[in-house]
Amino acid sequence: MSADNQLTRRQRDDLRTIAAMIIPASDEYKVPGADDPAIQADMLATLGRDTRLVAAALDHLARLAGVPLAELDTKRRDAVAQEFRNSGGVAAATLVRVVLQCYYRDDRVLGSLGIELRAPFPRGHVLPDGDWTLLDPVKARGGSLRRAP
């Protein structure tokens, strides 16, 4: 059974709604929200070992909301989200982490942050060697190790 099938339709709908509340789309930064279809698809495809806790978080969210989250007015939805954050524990934290880790590996998002779209290996990164004369005051001050008898 795929991870996609391990969340119910209601759970997937609520995941999309809460994801958009965490990270909405932005015209200013030209980035999608976390409810973007591609980002949602990434979440569902890679839930893996997090499925149980994310499902538990969404069940908790459903209990707090009473109806699909998207059907609440903005004020009520914000109140439910706040209660979810306060009372959701490890499950809620896992859900939020899943949203963030999928959002911040999306090409459009990384591109907007100026991050290269590649794995660290094999190209790595270039690091400035720095000005080692900064150490001169430390050398000048000196010091000694505590004596051991």
Added chain:
Amino acid sequence: MKDPVDVLIIGAGASGAAVAWSLAETKMHVLCLEQGGWMNPAEYPSTGRDWEAKFYGEWSSSPNVRGRPEDYPINDDNSPIKVVNYNAVGGSTVMYTAHWPRLHPSDFKVKTLDGVADDWPIDYDALTPFFEENDRMMGTSGLSGDPLSPLTHPPMPQQPMGLSGAIIGKAMNKLGWHWWPSDTTVATMDYEGRARCINLGHCTPACAQGAKSSTDITYWPHAIRAGVELRTHCRVREITTDENGMASGVVYYDKDGVEQFQPAHVVIIACNGVGTPRLLLNSASGRFPNGLANSSGLVGKNLMFHPYAQIYGFVKEPTDSNRAPPTCLWSKEFYDTDLSRGFVRGYGIQFGRGAGPVFEAVASEQKGILPWGADHHRVFRKLNGHRLAVSAICEDLPEEHNRVTLDPVLKDSHGIPAPKVDYTISENSRKMMEHGLARGREILETAGATDICINNPIPWGGWHLLGTARMGTDPERSVVNEWGRSHDVKNLFIVDGSIFVTSGGVNPTSTIQALALYIADQMKQRLANLFD
């Protein structure tokens, strides 16, 4: 029945690899049993686009989260600091930061100097040649001449200072406090078949470049070429003893899960400060009802972790974030005892270069400084790539109530009882941590950082597993003698961090390996009367 081996080593990590390599020159039949397998660098996280996400799952530093077949569960519910480790050829050197300080000479004499804990039965000078040998084998980089650290001779130059190092260095100079580029086991040039560091930036969960030294790519190739046999996916259940109270071999489960008995003339345990007491306690028998080598009652007691107090903030200038090894500098400004600070002993400081975008988002959201909603994007751009971290690594003094026992319920995949950790942070450590946080705040504010947050302690910071089978000359107050041999079982040796008497205020792997080489050398010198 299998033929007996001369020496059987349990664990192929930092200390097991070093002792195996050292004993290879004796031409004895040396066998190492390792519960994990060989690593495949092509599968390391930094080879993929989802490199950060893996740290929350299959590459978590916690064996309880990872849950690989090679891992064993650890009940650490009753500890504010959670155990982290790695189980494979290379052990936790596969998954460490490669920060490479040594214990200081004064760390071996804490009772004499400060009236607390106990002195070690050996001193720094006894280990000096083995520190040097180990640095050559592991391949260290650094800058010799640190006035407040033991003299080292790294064969490679120090890591680049980078953007983060420069910001920290300037702040430390304004405060007039000591700082220095860290010795590390990251190769800064091609070295002994290892390629130089190219700043993959995600060093802790294994280095795909092979620039970070782990014993699977340093000691083990040499040891195997010299004739040491290494059997992987073999989990030892217990050490057996004969009618004379000598170790006779081990019972283990092979890669197919089949129980095997391997006889041996000498057994060496290299399983870390949690795995070693677990194995000794699981080796209880009629002759040794309280666990093997435990006539002192100290097996599993005096667990020391090094509580980490971390404070971090965000500067306006860009930092190195994930584009460099995570640590670059250290400070020993507060390492030695100064009773005016309100505590005894002291701490080292590690400086962190920064974090990648996923880690930054997750950590900052959890701390409440990265909001949900419309302002998320603006705040994230202020935080991401601007983090600096200061961590005080506090000397943890031995206390018998901090201990490893066997969990009455929890078992590993072979049905072997799992370890249970009971640990509290002492009042002395608490004061030390508060002092470290206050100094860290001064450093960060001097660097211009804002949005300052703390982790006190770093909860997933139980890297350093020390003290649970301590060395000493008194059999009633120690588990092994001054050269690593069990007081009770004359052909049983322990070479890992569990034999530490005190912890110092620095990362211990360099000292663990120097100790392992020292014990191997003692064994070689005493071969004719090893069991006397």
